[in-house]
Amino acid sequence: MSRPQRTAAILVAAGRGLRAGGGGPKQYREIGGQTVIFRAMAPFSNHPQLSHVQPVLHLDDLAMFSTAVRGLRHEPPAGGGATRQQSVCAGLEALNAHKPDIVLIHDAARPFVSSEVISRAIEAASRSGAAIPVVPVTDTVKLVDASGHIEATPDRARLRIAQTPQAFRFDVILDAHRRAAREGRADFTDDAALAEWAGLTVATFEGDVANMKMTTPEDFLREEARLASQLGDIRIGTGYDVHAFGAGNHVMICGVKVPHSKGFLAHSDGDVGLHALVDAILGALADGDIGSHFPPSDPQWKGASSDRFLKYAVDRVAAHGGRIANVEVTMICERPKIGPLRDVMRARIAEISGVDISRVAVKATTSERLGFTGREEGIAATASATIRLPWNDKAGSL
Known part of the structure; x- marks a missing residue:
């Protein structure tokens, strides 16, 4: 009799996030009375299909982190690296002792991820081995050169905005990260790009327009007003x-x-x-x-x-x-x-x-x-x- 599938999640929270203002890492700022990182982690900690939630953070933030996520289920935090890619790799290595089958990788700067998106991520990775949530591009997008001149107008019907959590077979994405580290490749901005480089076919599934990344002070003002109105x-x-x-x-x-x-x-x-x-x-x-x-x-x-x-x-x-x-x-x-x-x-x-x-x-x-x-x-x-x-x-x- 085969054992049930084990699914884990990595919450990437090692960045400094200074573009958001506020004098500290944006993941520890409050929005709607709760910290960004609490909002981002809670849906994973409370999801019945997840066996482990592995936070990765700048270890200077450990006390701040412990206060911000008090009451949430998670593994002992792993120390992050200088880049997001290095931080994800650290989280994967920390999870390796638990040998999960599927891993979801989520940015702590996305505080509005829903339980439904997490469930879709698990299902998509189980089916395809590598999958990411996407939403359609609604604006016309221009490709410009170094001088700011338009070179092309891509067909927006084929364009998608990538989100997290990105979901993979654990052993496959761990091997891909280890290979990238060995070969000195540290320039991937998300795990799907690294997976593509490693030769994986990455599927997509329905994301959520509310699952936005908090980046600028304007993002915080807008979302604070939206939450207050609710x-x-x-x-x-x-x-x-x-x-x-x-x-x-x-x-x-x-x-x-x-x-x-x-x-x-x-x-x-x-x-x-x-x-x-x-x-x-x-x-x-x-x-x-x-x-x-x-x-x-x-x-x-x-x-x-x-x-x-x-x-x-x-x-x-x-x-x-x-x-x-x-x-x-x-x-x-x-x-x-x-x-x-x-x-x-x-x-x-x-x-x-x-x-x-x-x-x-x-x-x-x-x-x-x-x-x-x-x-x-x-x-x-x-x-x-x-x-x-x-x-x-x-x-x-x-």
């Missing part, structure tokens, strides 16, 4: 939580350990600020409340750190294709004093939720010595969250 469904949710004091020497507030003469009586760590914020986000999604997702009757949440709850709620927004516009938490207590730690708490919420700190507010007030908070029997918190979802998204249905 996220027109603005939702607002509110949350409230309260915990009584008990024995202890600290309390957790908005993800920060705060020294105090007492602790919280709670099933988890009792972080009222994060609990209220989780409820606000889930409320904006019409997706229940914190108790329905993390019931206090479940022993696995005993003493749990509340940053897990907030990350879960944020991931629920992302699963709907949405983004968080801003969040606000108001603490109600006499002590401990929140003001000196306000910005530390803002930074911690921003870190957990993956939003810019400018979109996070933490406030505090007292109850003028009235009620249980005034008697210092506990702490209360309110929160609000504004999220943006795509139109027609069925929030609450996950």
Whole structure:
């Protein structure tokens, strides 16, 4: 009985991408609230037919990469070379230990690749051994000489724009890359050109006009505007939580350990600020409340750190294709004093939720010595969250 076909992917992310502006490699810039590289890698990491996802990057970017793709499945990154061709070869060598049958090679600068294109790539490579996605040329193309004079007008009916992921039998494209390296050929701009040079017949399959490469600042401005226009469904949710004091020497507030003469009586760590914020986000999604997702009757949440709850709620927004516009938490207590730690708490919420700190507010007030908070029997918190979802998204249905 033959084993099932194994398919892997290489994500090429070693370039510096400085033409895109922004002061750093373009693959780590955000677009629509997510990094380019996260958007490019996620469809591969989540695709059921892919056994391995091999990133290739400039190793100086390793910390930036780890932050940018947190939560995505991938192999340990391989170090890239001075050219794209060298980086792909490094990725192929890294994958060689896994011996995949098919490999897909994708540029990290293409953040809008779809699962459907990936499936078509796998099918095409399985059938032909070498295949690339293409889209028709819609403009008239001119061939010009060194002086800028027109030499010819090619028939655009036969022209295609090449995209990635380009898909090949693994052993064949690995041999072709090794041969090119031995012979000092390092001038191929894509893997299809290298495959043609090696004598392979390369087939084509239907690409996707949305699967464009991010190259210039104008590309980022255009796509940011396009994504923003799709996220027109603005939702607002509110949350409230309260915990009584008990024995202890600290309390957790908005993800920060705060020294105090007492602790919280709670099933988890009792972080009222994060609990209220989780409820606000889930409320904006019409997706229940914190108790329905993390019931206090479940022993696995005993003493749990509340940053897990907030990350879960944020991931629920992302699963709907949405983004968080801003969040606000108001603490109600006499002590401990929140003001000196306000910005530390803002930074911690921003870190957990993956939003810019400018979109996070933490406030505090007292109850003028009235009620249980005034008697210092506990702490209360309110929160609000504004999220943006795509139109027609069925929030609450996950």
